[in-house]
Amino acid sequence: MARTEVERPAAGLRRAGPVIAGLRRSIGGATARLFLPALAAVMVGLVLLVAARHGASEAGQQLVNGLQQGAIYALVAVGYTMVYGIIELINFAHGDVFTLGAFYSILISELLGRTVHLDLGSLATSGLAGLVVALAILFPLTMLMSGVTGVVIERVAYRRLRDAPRLAPLITAIGVSFLLEGIMFAGFGSGNVQAGKGGWIHGTAFTIHGVFVGWKELFVIVVAAALMVLLHQFIHHSRLGKAMRATAQDRDAALICGININRTISATFFIGSALAGAGALIYALYYNLLQWNLGFNLGIIAFTAAVLGGIGNIVGAGLGGFLIGLVAVYGADLVGGQWSNSIVFSMLIIVLTFRPTGLLGVQVPDRA
């Protein structure tokens, strides 16, 4: 094909702009293509660095710790991403719904002890069967109560503001967050609260090359992963899940198709909050120590995980949670625990600079 444009020396200057733009585009393309390999390389580099400095067994041990922390982040992040996906609200109260879930589990144990004289603590420590029964009682009840809390919050604080200026529900979300924290503060005090689940799960499951994998860690990771898989199946293969996806895509069109928007949004809040409740129960089983404002920092990090994975994307939220757990643990091992928040957020800023939609997010136009 013949070139129609005649080269002229003066055109060199004029063409500098497009050349720079082209250069930027090709650099941008390169970073987009190289991004995931680069991220993987950084992660591997982190692991190797820890291994080189503290030995391979510590690196392996931290892998277990990171996955365990990440599992909890992931469960909370899913709630953020679901709510954001469907009503474009950063649900600041979600972290506190999480904490409330942990306190619910304490209340449930106490209530069962008082009313039907069922001591969950001694049942759970009596043996494997007892533990399974105790968890089978505790998990559904905690998740149900957390879920209902989420639905009530949406009904009271968000639904009326659905068509208000975009930041109005954000402020009510902050208000709900304060309210929930205030309730926990008034009810349980400012100090550490024992969750009463200390010895429920204990012991080492197996050891590989000096890396201890406890039943506790295994439990956290497996339960979180199972819940996420379950959620993914639900979203993609159930009628309600389909309605949720439709509502997230276009609320008006979904309404025209006969989807009950209010019920779908309520269901989203229920599921998100129930997962936060499950995460809280897992947290209580693992750490056994709670504070009234625990959900604040955890919520911020979980939201970061949701954004990192690409907000609105459930698989992304899970991935982001695990990734952040790993980065926080390895980074803290390298430069000190007091920097772990800085590490997480620096990583977020860098990732978003190179990949503005997060790891698995797709480019969505801003709604005007």
Place this chain on the structure above:
Amino acid sequence: MPDAPPRQPEPAGTAFWLLALGGLLLVVTGWLLPWFVEPTSSGVGFSGQDAAVSFNGPGTLLLDLLGVCMVCLLVGLAADAVRRRRSPQSPLPLTRARGAIALAGAALTLLIWYIVGVQRAEPLFGTISADAIADNAVWMTLTGFLVLAFAYGLRGWVLRHGGVALAIVAVCFGAAFPFIFNASNNGIDIIVWGAQFAGIYTLLALGLNVVVGFAGLLDLGYAAFFAIGAYTTASLASSAHGVHLPFWVLLFAGAAVAGLFGVILGAPTLRLRSDYLAIVTLGFGEIVPDMATNNAFNQTGGPNGLSGVDQPSLFGHNFGLFGINPKPYFYAILVLIVLVILVLRNLERSRLGRAWVALREDEIAAAATGINTVTTKLLAFSIGASVSGFAGAFFGAMLGSVGPENFSFAVSVTAISTVVLGGIGNITGAAVGGLVVSFVIFWVLPHLQGWGTTLGATTGVPTLGTIDYSKYTYIVYGVILIGIMLVRPSGLIPSRARKIELQGTQTESLAATQGRS
């Protein structure tokens, strides 16, 4: 310039009558209350009795004059009411003479108050007691007279120049603030409060309003720039690094450094969608205090922060310690707020301000009309950041020490709630929001306990006093935030321009109608 509308006497509506009634009520209550509630033995307060006792001769004369003013006003108001009854259509003769009488009444109240030298025992909004009520009577009378003056003589002018009137009232009130709430040893904390929290949060709200309100970029890490400004002052005007630059230079240095950081953070991230931007700013807002706590580069003093910051001085007069002598700081911050408001108001109406609005409403359309979206966003971001740095620089010098705990995420959250609560995209709204929120957080919540105790003692329900209110502050604050937003979703003072823009373009979404049902 469009022609000014022809001047017409304003017909008196319900608002007028309510205003007149309110003013009258204030005058009469303020005048009569001290006679009944003030304990006669406890010193001199403001009441006719006290004035006559402490200042014989001229004092009684002044009181008589005041009485004449009141009678004139009463008679005038009654005459208006009668005339209104006879011919309901006729506009009221809102004579300047009556306005002048009312103003004279206010001036007389001030004069008597000054002569008597009221010993105020309690600040307004403090613990409720008979003394406090008696002392606050001065302000009730004064306010009543001013309201009546407005209702009578100045109403037409105020209606035509609402903004100017508001500005005058706000500045006068601000200037009089330390005198109104001054006097006793307890009274000093309201000025400290005013300078430290209300002033600083108003500045923050004004700056954040540029980012969130004008340009529509959600910034959840605004405290970071505040911290940067404060740490700039603290490192360049203290013994920490042996540098002692003058305070007034540092104010602008703090603003410049914070603005620079705004550009550094904004340049790579402003192409993100707004919510991603929000989380990036949130992250930045966490990193900055983290660096301060962990003593990054050995410059920040770690968790203890930097202390011994030089006290600012003006024309050789040292401001002194903030805790002991807050007045200069209070006036300085008042001047700074006025300055920032003037600058932002002009910016809002400039080419850049219009570009921000265009960008906020529709980025693609704005780009199509030739607005450079990146520069415009970046400017909004860095101007907002520099106002925050400005406030931070002042904050550092005011407190004399800077620590990381002053710049937590809670500060960013409070700043954003001030802006949204006041009314997004509206300078007046932002200022009002800043005042209201800081009033609630830093005055109402800490005083709940005292009020509860007093209330319990006076009403004879002692349980009211034994409740530990400090446990419920979070709940109260949360409920207030939720309540205000549910009742007024577009803020306390919604932006008029913004409302018009939205009404023209947005059709109500179908799903929204279902949400409301």
